[in-house]
Amino acid sequence: MTEQTTRPAPRPDGSDHPDIVVSIGTDHHAFDRLVRWIDDYARTHRDLRILVQHGHSAQPLAASGTPFLPGDDLGELMRAARVVVTHGGPGTIVQARRAGHLPVVVPRDPELGEHVDDHQLLFVSRLEEAGRVRACSSPQQLYALLDKALSSPDDFRVGPQDDEGAVRSALRAGALIDLVAPGARTPDPRPRPESEEVTDWPEVTVVVPTRDRPELLRRTLRAISEQDYPGTITTIVVYDNDQPDPSLARAEGTRPVRVVTNTLTPGLAGARNTGVLAAHTDLVAFCDDDDTWLPGKLRAQVRVMLQEPGTDLVCCGITVVYDRVEAVRTLDRTSVTFGDLLGSRLTELHPSTFLIRRRAMIDGCGTVSEEIPGSYAEDYELLLRLARRGPIRNIPETGVRVLWHRRSHFSGRWQTIATALRWLLERYPEFRLVPRGHARVAGQIAFAEAAAGHRRAALRWIGTTLRARPAEARALLAFLVVLGVPPGWIMRALHLRGKGL
Template sequence: MSGPGSATATWALADWPGVSVVIPTRDRPELLARAVRGVLEQEYPGDIECIVVFDRSEPQDVPVPVTGPHRTLRVTGNERTPGLAGARNTGILLAAHEVVGHCDDDDVWLAGKLTRQLELWRRSADAPVVATGVTIHSETGEHRRPAPERASFAEFLESRIMEIHSSTLLVRKADLLGRIGLLDEELPNSFGEDYDWLLRAARHGDVVSVPEPLIAVNWSRPSFYMSKWKAMADGLTYILRKFPEFAGTRTGRARLEGQIAFAHAARGARGQAVRWAVRTLRHDPRQLRAFGALAVAARLTSADGLVRRVQARGRGL
């Protein structure tokens, strides 16, 4: 494996590198057990290490059997900043293997995920990150979201590209400790930590994906971020200011501004909501999030109701 500053890495066709998979968790034992099984039961010939990081809760045993000599399960507490960024970084720094994967505690890796991704990575050795598509499970059923085969930094500025979900990602540990870096623990409330990290990663090359949905994302339960509107507003404002490249894309900038406007409206900060909505529409008069923010600020509808209707269709705010 090349060093931390390397732009590429290659594996011989017969090689299957060890993979350490980090699962941050907090108070969701049944969902966690399902996520751990999805990782450890991958039909993958290489070593798989599953690292469960308990965030703001005491580490507990995970009642999932570990079978075979090439599978290990480790449990630890978050030793860094409370929140997702610190929890993910705790697991990354403990990782024993050269490839690091991520999985949220309410998502599930499907059969064949790792093998398909490593096969793709050998054909695209210059890619800093490898992802897959997702299937979103909402209150109204399943929504398949195939991922684009390649996604550039410019495309991530324009869109979060929700099909490239954090639970699908594989990255070299050397890059996490080197050119890309760890998750940003200064990001307020860790909101948008995955998007922030993907933007930084995509500066080093396109993210490549197996288009097929190879993880199941669970939206049929409340998110820890649901209704934490100030966390959303602060996190997205931080990202908007952190990346000066947003100034060069009116639609991408307006997308974030519209989300910030909506979050302020939802938390009852009507003045800030209106100011951000006006700013949004100045950059993109078609940005629907700004109109949603104005409707919520005027108390014509509720923020939670709008979010539920959007998520029921397998879409995000």
Template sequence: MSNRQFRPGRRLVREGVIRSKTHRRVAAWPSVGVVIATRNRPMLLRRALTAVLAQAYPGPIHVAIVHDQAEPDVALAAGGDRPVTVLMNQRTPGLTGARNTGVLALATELVAFCHDDDVWAPEKLQAQVAALTAAAGAEVATCATELEYDGRRTPRLAGLDRIDLADLTRARLATLPSSTFLIRRAALVGPDRIGLLAEDAPGNQNQDWDLLLRAARRAPIAHVDEPLVRMLWRYTSPYSYEYTTKISSLRWIMARHPQLESGRPEAARVYGRLACWSAASGNRRAAWHWTKQTVRQNWREPRAAIALAALSGAVRIERLLATLHRRGHLV
């Protein structure tokens, strides 16, 4: 990633949403706790932390850095107007337990998550708090992202200003990773609550999608459709796992949310992912099974073609994925 400052989309600045409208909308800026879970990536962590502390947000910010299965960097702890607390993961080892440790340690009105290899635009929190405040009954706000892979940057927009359960069921919105989440803390830990992130998710995968689905059952999600988070995909995440774990995690979320298979296009999308990951893992029998299921539901589903290409041996799945990532697409 270059050193040039990450700026939000032109429309957001041109319309003055950040610098003028938000100040008129929000009477009192709530406190925001930011949880950064990390493991042995000090340079990336410091870059992410710098962007969080540089937020153009008028309200209080408290950062909780949670080290997972690694020695904590106590030198990052700081006081002042934007304190930084350094913690060890006290719950299930992995990303999800680390995030829940941070949520429980904070006492702020709102909670946000940031990957240690992502970078926030300076206006992210201010724009999201304004959107969350303006949306009656909303408990969660998200924003669009900019995907950086192999030196290429691609904005990923949802085309929506609110996201409901049907939107999350019809297609997994890859524009909504957990680094875009801003959540009312009471909705996570209060008596009438969505609940914390699911720590039984295989490989700590799909727990963010699961949280959004649970939240959307209660109220639509407020969305700022501007790329206010830059996701860096060049580095390997310590929270990434092998293809068999991806399959287990997808089966896990399908069991928790049967609506993901409620219609033909919806089922084809999840079956197509199972076909791709099965082909990548070398399980040809499962890959053929899920490819046939995908085509039976929706023959136009592109993941079926990806799985077939991998099964034919014409190209490795890793090469296909790399090409998709360069173009801003995720399987």
């Protein structure tokens, strides 16, 4: 029986070649995750012609698709395409490079049943280090790379002189054995010994989103200006759905302040991105308008960035202040992985502690997601994406005072919280592989639904929580709310202990 191929519609220039060719290979393991990501991109880019060679994976719905193609036909399509996306198969990557492309590569993940082992993850990581592919591990990162490849095609082309010699050598048995050796994927999290005193401290931009909290904002700005940091600190105050206060702007000294208005999606994510895009420095820090930095916070974090050029994000501990009660929250580790974050939110990694390499977002995993309903947990979702690129560094000392109070933006917005957390579970199916993490998020949804008065939905999510992890305490807290205990009482008891839900 002959396979039927759905051909893409002609390009605007009259040719019938696709703009983007996606090759998933012929492995019998399904790679539906990549098909789904491409379909989502196709739905928002209907002017593009996208062809997916999907093998044994699901047929794409928005993009055009064919299960298999002869090698010569696939090579011809790749040569005519504007962008080539592949799985982490060595043969497919070599073919894309022979067709003149620096391929965008999404490796198969064995934990998701996409392959028998993690050799694609290791192989692609090695090739990316050598500059032979552009790897990505999240839909946001893929979409950013596709946008960049379409707008700057020369950055994703390779010439005849730049052959696949390094790729061929990596295919040799010795290289593959080296790639799958234990510990090959995990860098040493220990900080390097401090060298001589830093004499050239880089400029840092601090993004402070704000809305209707002028007194707290001024306190936040004062703490930033009083940092024990020898370099320049530029603060960008982003007003979100609020009238900006131009009197805050100043340009003198090494602590200038700029005042801008959120020009992107209303909400915290859009406000953060407005600030990130307005920044002109490699290092960008976040600080909420009701939190305050301790004097040595930024200096300690920048020193880590200087010692470890491969680090994308540095966090630190916090002191939570609620109703004049203080609780210190620090992690006793210096490195946090993607798996760690699936298992626990690790609220010690608060967004007001973030110091990020701007290029890790702009040219890497993408900026703060503006798709999350209400921008709830946007910081956690960004942590997950950055942790997929490599371990997050943490300084196990307090650097920020975090104010929890009844005027917090998400206080009582239970339906927004429930919707956002359901979105998170849908976008990160990896949670189902970590029962503790899946139960944690499901329990939060159950509590939010109960607090919103949705009894049936709360009971369903309580059941989901208990099936994932019978000992999950959030299921009990949600059930108490279903029985009539005011959710505010429970939240206050947690906050007094420096804990959230």
